[in-house]
Amino acid sequence: MxxxxxxxxxxxxxxxxxxxxxxxxxxxxxxxxxxxxxxxxxxxxxxxxxxxxxxxxxxxxxxxxxxxxxxxxxxxWKQNPLLPQDPYDRANARFWARFIDEKCVIGVWKAGVAQGEGKGEAIQSALESLALLDKQIEGKKYFGGEEIGYLDIVAGWIPYWLNVLEQLGDMELLTPQRFPHLHQWSLNLMQTAPVKDCLPPRDSVVDYFSFGFNYVRSMT
Ligand SMILES: N[C@@H](CCC(=O)N[C@@H](CS)C(=O)NCC(=O)O)C(=O)O
The missing domain is CATH 3.40.30.10 (Glutaredoxin)
Incomplete structure (x- = not known):
């Protein structure tokens, strides 16, 4: 090792x-x-x-x-594979991982820090990205199937950190009505080891992102 x-x-x-x-x-x-x-x-x-x-x-x-x-x-470390074994499935997983970071993370962050005129548009854009992700998880327990894998880990900020960003950004994005599949997956992931046992205290996440929000807002 x-x-x-x-x-x-x-x-x-x-x-x-x-x-x-x-x-x-x-x-x-x-x-x-x-x-x-x-x-x-x-x-x-x-x-x-x-x-x-x-x-x-x-x-x-x-x-x-x-x-x-x-x-x-x-x-x-080959045990408990994270990425799918099939090349096409692996390519797809990489595609969606980049989408999660480049569209969902950035989109939610921009919507959160936005104030005033551009906020509605930023929220709409974040919602469109989350809707595409919601479709990906439809009918599955995890992104990869029955076991937690690569995309669950990559998207693993959604069940916990997204809510902090919603709170600080004064917005509501992930509701069960809007994104039923993503919402159910979030509940599943929060009950799954190691995610459920390895999360930072919420207060410290709030402080951390408040600092980031204030910094970005003070620059605009
Ligand atoms: N794309 C990077 C993002 C890493 C990242 O943003 N790290 C932040 C903490 S969440 C950081 O180190 N920030 C310090 C800085 O920007 O100076 C990754 O996925 O590893």
Whole structure:
């Protein structure tokens, strides 16, 4: 197994993705908590391009970007596969993972921080992306089928972090009426190990994102 370390912060969902994946694989790791207001030299040296967490350190190798780290973990520790085995299904999973990060995460964030005139339009755009995701999970317990897998991990911010963004952004996006399949999947995921056992305290997530919201709003 070798030496596995994770540079991370508790409140970050890209970091939670990596913790969930390592736990599903049964890989032991050392959690190295980063203060993002005073980043360690190790973080700056390990991820000089983005200077962001999460970073995985495996036997002296550094891997950054949560989607890349998830694939590295899946290829390095073969037990309990995260990605589908079929090439077409794998391609599809990667497509939707990028969609989740590029359209859903960004869309919800923009809708949350928006104030005044552009807010309605930003919310509408986020809802359109979530609607596409809702269709993907229709009729399934998890994105990959019967077991928690890669896309569940990637979308795993929705059942917990989305609600914080809704609260701070004064908006309601994920209702059972609007997105019944995504809503049911969220309930399933919140009852599934390791997600249910590995979540940061809600108050600290609220503080973390309040800081981000205030910062972005003060710049506009
Ligand atoms: N695309 C990256 C996003 C990582 C990211 O945004 N990390 C945040 C914490 S959630 C961070 O390190 N922010 C520090 C900064 O931007 O300086 C991934 O998926 O790993």
């Amino acid at each position: 070798g030496e596995v370390k994770l540079l991370a912060t508790n409140e970050s969902f890209p970091c939670a993705r990596i913790e969930w994946a390592l736990k599903i694989k049964g890989v032991e790791y050392e959690y190295m908590k980063e203060n993002l207001l005073n980043k360690s030299d190790l973080l700056l040296q390990s991820n000089p391009v983005y200077k962001k967490v999460p970073v995985l350190l495996h036997n002296g190798l550094t891997i950054a970007e949560s989607l890349v780290i998830l694939e590295y973990i899946d290829e390095t």
